[in-house]
Structure formats: structure tokens, C-alpha cells
Amino acid sequence: MEDKIKVFMNEVIDRNGHEPEFIQAVQEVAETVIPYIVQHDIYHGKNILLRMVEPERLISFRVAWIDDDGEIHVNRGYRVQMNSAIGPYKGGLRFHPTVNASVLKFLAFEQVFKNSLTTLPMGGGKGGSDFDPKGKSDDEIMRFCHAFMTELCRHIGPYTDIPAGDIGVGAREIGFLFGMYKKIRNEFSGVLTGKGLSWGGSLIRPEATGYGTVYFADSMLKTINETFEGKKVVISGSGNVAQYAAEKVLHLGGKVLTLSDSGGFIYDKDGIDKEKLAFVMDLKNNKRGRISEYADKYPSAEYHKGETPWKVACDIALPCATQNELDGDDAATLIKNGCIAVAEGANMPSTPEAIHAFHDAKILFAPGKASNAGGVATSGLEMSQNSLRISWTREEVDKRLKGIMSDIHDSCVEYGDEDGYCNYVKGANIAGFVKVADAMLAQGVI
């Protein structure tokens, strides 16, 4: 079996060797899915995985924009349209200086499996730009988003490709992007998700990724007769996913000890309660400040500059910032300190060494493509509401989100069982693969 995986990976590396994040994401899938393909005649010999690792389309374009001082800047924009076997391309846009083709291809590849797991009819895509929103005025953000959309609008549409937010792209950016799409195409449609409530957005979409991650973690905990009640929870990030993961942990009776940003992390020994979390939301979403300011406001907190929070002893860890933020040493520290469960809110935050350590220690570990699927699932629900021209209540959307997360958990258990221990990585990869592979087989070699 190892030979087969090696031969496959050599071919992937030959074509994409300069794209480390993409290779990392493919390797993880290959290790779990190739053995399954070999055991199942209908998939064997069809080169399905080899077709899945090649984007159906990768668009790269110039984005020229003018700052508040009249200076002209050029950034690179992208959209990776990875796989449309089960529905139109769907996935977020990331604005961050680290964005490149490798990062977006890994995200788009993961998205294909994630979207399949939601059971909703969505293919996988991802896009963005190496534009850095930090320190830019609202007007500069608007001009950049408008310039970005003047090109992107040719490649997307409510039946073709439906982008949404990701790192650096929140409600403000989606508004500017939507406005320009509407103006150019003269069409008011559900072309983007994460829209504002008064112009086609869905209740619970802002909360969905964080809430969904905690719902998934709760399902995992139930398998060992545990709950969030009274548990110490360490969270990284302080953006959209981290904020609502923290909120849901509080709803379920857990104690949130940490949050972070790219500057460092804060540890509040008394816990980040509802009022303190409201401060963080205002700091990050309105004032666009740094997490270090939390420690200036609350004396119970320490700020650890340039560090990640994994050395803080906890029962549950929720990495919600970015890829490869939790390595093998961090995993060893978490395990040593008694951590029983890790659920990824971010995409691929744990390195392969960290994942192996979690599996070896047989603690509960949920990969992002399963545990953070609540965001895109609720985007799918936003698309449904747009098509039906109705808005569901908060309770209705939350109920559907919970149901979807519970079903994803069950699919992982179905495909991931290893003598009583659930390997959620294997479960998510195989369950996500089967639906897409069946559709690809039905549609022929295209």
C-alpha cells in the first residue's frame, strides 16, 4: 500500500513540488483514501484522486488600486475552481499577505471534501489575494474590494461559483464585493454568502463556523461520556471563528482560557466570560485592535508576545487561527497536560506530526474539514433561502446547523472506526471522497 501512495504522491510532487501546503493536504488525503480505493473495485483504476488534485480551473489576475495618498498598488488576485462534480464551486476568499497558489489550492482541495461532508450540493473552490487589510482605511478596503471584483465577476455567479469570507474577509468586505458585482452584472442574486441580513444574508452565518466546531467537539465528547461543562478550553485566534467558538463554549458551560492573534496570546486565569468576550468582539470587529489590549484592560490576564497558547494546560483545544499553527511539540505538550480533545476551527492548523501524536495518544481529534464545516454548511443554507426568497428564523438555521454537524460526525464514525477508536481524519476523507467520486464516475472523464 505504501508503494501505491508513494507512486501517487511522486506524480503530485512532480507537478506541484513548489507548493508545500498543497502537498501536505494531498498527502493526508492520499494516506487514508488510497487504501479505500484499492479495496473498492468501482473506484479502482479510474484515477479519480489524480483528477481531484488538479484544479478544474485556476484563475490569477492583477488587482490595481489607489490608496488614500493617491499611490497606486498592485496585488495578485486568485480563484481556484477545484471541483464541481456535486455542485457549483463554493468556498471563501482570503485576503492576507501569505496568500499564494499553494495556500489557495490546499484550501480549495480541503473544501471539496468538506462541502461533500455537509451533504449539500456544493463543489469546492477558494480564492483571495495577497492584499494585507491590516492598517488600511475603510475607503482603501472598499477600493481594493471593488477592484478585485471587477475581474472576479467574470468567473463567478449563483449557478457557477459562490465565494464567501475567510481570513481578512468579513461582513465589511463581502458588502463591498457584493455591491460591485451587482453594479457590473445588473443582478441581485445569491452570488456571495455571508451577506448582511437586510440584503440576503442568513441568520447564524457569522456564528456558524465557531458554533459548528463546538457542536462537533461536543458530539466527539459524547462518545466518551463527556461534555463541555466545567472543561478548560484553550482557543487560538480572535477572529470570526475563534469568537463564536468561545461564545458557544460559554453556552455549554466551559471555561475559555485563551485567545490569540498573530502578535501573541492572552491567558486569562479567571476565564473569558460573556462580558470580556463582548470586549474582544468590539476590539477586533469594530476597533480593529490587537489582542494584547485585552491584558491592558483585564488584570487577570497575561499577554505572551510572539507565542501560541498550546502550553496552557487544558481539557480541550480549539485551534481557530491559521494553517500549521500547532506542531508536534505543541501536540506533545497538550497531551502531557491532559488534553482529551482537539477540534480544528481553522483549516489544517495541526501539522502532520501533531496529528500523528494525537492519534498515537488516542485522544479525540477532529480535522477542520469535518469540524469547521458548519460555516460553509450555513452558507449552503443561505443559498437555499436566497433561491426560495425567504428567511428562516435563528432557531430554524441553528437547528439545521446542529443536525448537519451531527450527521458529519456520524459519517466520520462510519468510515473512521479503528477497533473502537475513531480516526476522524480517515473518516472525513473517505466519507467526503465517496460522494464526489460517485458523481465523477457518473459524469464520465471530463
Ligand SMILES: NC(=O)C1=CN([C@@H]2O[C@H](COP(=O)(O)OP(=O)(O)OC[C@H]3O[C@@H](n4cnc5c(N)ncnc54)[C@H](OP(=O)(O)O)[C@@H]3O)[C@@H](O)[C@H]2O)C=CC1
Ligand atoms: N470564516 C469562516 O467561516 C471559516 C473560516 N475557516 C478558517 O478559520 C480560520 C480563521 O478564519 P477567520 O476567523 O474567518 O479569520 P479572521 O480573519 O476573522 O481571523 C483570523 C485570526 O487568525 C489570526 N491569524 C491569521 N493568520 C495568522 C498567523 N499567520 N499566525 C497567527 N495568527 C494568525 C488572526 O490574527 P491577526 O489579526 O493578527 O492576523 C485572527 O485572530 C482560517 O483557517 C479559516 O480558513 C474555516 C471555515 C470557515
Ligand SMILES: O=C(O)CCC(=O)C(=O)O
Ligand atoms: O462559507 C463559505 O462558502 C466558505 C467557508 C470557507 O471558506 C471554509 O469552509 O473554509
